[in-house]
Amino acid sequence: MYYFDNAATTKVLKEAADEARDCMLNLYGNPSSLHKLGLEAENKMTASRKTIANVFGCKEKEIIFTSGATESTNIALFGAANKGKRKGNKIITTEIEHASVKHCIDELENMGFCIVRVKSRDGRYYADDIIDAVDENTILVSVMHVNNENGLILPVEKIATGVKNKNNNVIVHVDGVQSFCKLPIDLSKSKIDLMSVSGHKINAPKGIGALYIREGVKIPPHSFGGDHEHGIRPGTEALPLIAAFAAAAKINMTNIQKSINHYKNLKSHILSRIKDNDEIKLNSKENSVPYIVNISIEGIGSEIMLHFLESKEFCVSSGSACSKSKKSGVLPHMGYSRERELTAIRISFSMENSKEQLDMLIDAILQGQKNIMKK
Numbered sequence: 142m143y144y145f146d147n148a149a150t151t152k153v154l155k156e157a158a159d160e161a162r163d164c165m166l167n168l169y170g171n172p173s174s175l176h177k178l179g180l181e182a183e184n185k186m187t188a189s190r191k192t193i194a195n196v197f198g199c200k201e202k203e204i205i206f207t208s209g210a211t212e213s214t215n216i217a218l219f220g221a222a223n224k225g226k227r228k229g230n231k232i233i234t235t236e237i238e239h240a241s242v243k244h245c246i247d248e249l250e251n252m253g254f255c256i257v258r259v260k261s262r263d264g265r266y267y268a269d270d271i272i273d274a275v276d277e278n279t280i281l282v283s284v285m286h287v288n289n290e291n292g293l294i295l296p297v298e299k300i301a302t303g304v305k306n307k308n309n310n311v312i313v314h315v316d317g318v319q320s321f322c323k324l325p326i327d328l329s330k331s332k333i334d335l336m337s338v339s340g341h342k343i344n345a346p347k348g349i350g351a352l353y354i355r356e357g358v359k360i361p362p363h364s365f366g367g368d369h370e371h372g373i374r375p376g377t378e379a380l381p382l383i384a385a386f387a388a389a390a391k392i393n394m395t396n397i398q399k400s401i402n403h404y405k406n407l408k409s410h411i412l413s414r415i416k417d418n419d420e421i422k423l424n425s426k427e428n429s430v431p432y433i434v435n436i437s438i439e440g441i442g443s444e445i446m447l448h449f450l451e452s453k454e455f456c457v458s459s460g461s462a463c464s465k466s467k468k469s470g471v472l473p474h475m476g477y478s479r480e481r482e483l484t485a486i487r488i489s490f491s492m493e494n495s496k497e498q499l500d501m502l503i504d505a506i507l508q509g510q511k512n513i514m515k516k
């Protein structure tokens with residue numbers, strides 16, 4: 142299979158798998174144990190935390206390991222709302238958040254918080270629209286950095302600065318899953334308080350993620366147990382996954398510029414091949430990342446095209462993997478028609494994708510366009 146669904150998940154790098162294996166077979170001590178094996182495990186964990194902190198440009202103590210971004214976001218959002226113990230009850234977000242944020246926010250709404258879901262303008266999100274919604278009653282702002290369906294970049298650093306200038310008590314959370322290790326970020330220079338990221342989007346195994354918590358931001362425990370991860374996320378740390386996560390992050394960061402250039406070449410190649418095809422429309426416009434390209438093929442339902450491509454050995458996606466077969470409504474929120482959403486496919490790259498593979502994928506899409514009966 143040719144895999145073009147890297148926004149859904151990625152293949153684990155050999156170096157990351159080797160790290161996990163080494164921890165399982167050799168560094169199997171409990172990082173909290175006082176003996177040599179425990180100490181070796183603890184050292185590995187400290188080194189891994191340092192690697193992840195370096196990616197963020199933050200301090201090691203500002204990183205807690207979790208099972209993935211969904212858990213990070215649950216800790217972040219429910220923690221920031223803190224069962225209504227903070228002064229104010231207004232939470233601001235956007236209409237295009239991933240299910241892991243959206244459903245936390247829906248639940249906070251059920252709990253009585255007042256939610257403002259800022260709308261897009263001409264398919265984009267402007268920092269000022271979010272900042273304008275902030276008032277003295279606002280406790281939390283949660284926005285994604287890169288949209289998982291069409292790669293739109295949101296101005297999260299500008300949002301965080303503007304929000305804090307207006308009301309310094311607001312906690313700013315960013316879902317950084319689709320930008321982590323792909324777009325450079327320096328949290329030491331930013332006003333972002335919390336950021337959720339995931340291992341399996343950057344060639345680490347599934348089941349590992351991290352939450353950045355700015356020093357001084359108080360997040361209560363998510364569950365109760367030992368004092369691991371500052372007591373916020375207790376339980377014996379998953380060292381094999383943590384070490385693999387760090388190994389993958391290190392490699393991705395070392396190659397970040399090379400990857401960006403590679404993805405830019407791939408994206409411009411698709412664009413040049415579809416530009417004269419009036420029935421193929423681009424749903425990833427300016428201001429989007431080069432590694433996620435969303436297109437609609439007029440008259441052909443997403444899933445029909447997806448399965449046609451699958452029969453030709455290509456994996457793409459019809460949208461967010463978390464919204465399986467349900468349409469998320471994200472593209473219409475960005476001003477694209479319902480028809481565009483129903484016919485959208487997402488192509489997302491890794492460094493393993495070559496221009497030759499992409500040409501074969503585009504050929505297959507064009508063949509599908511001819512062969513599949515239009516509705």
Ligand code: PLP
Pocket residue numbers: 148149208209210211212239241285287288289316318319338339340341350462463
């Ligand atoms: N946020 C975004 C933007 C995502 O794309 C995803 C995964 O699809 C998540 C959050 C959830 O991440 P995880 O699978 O690590 O819980």
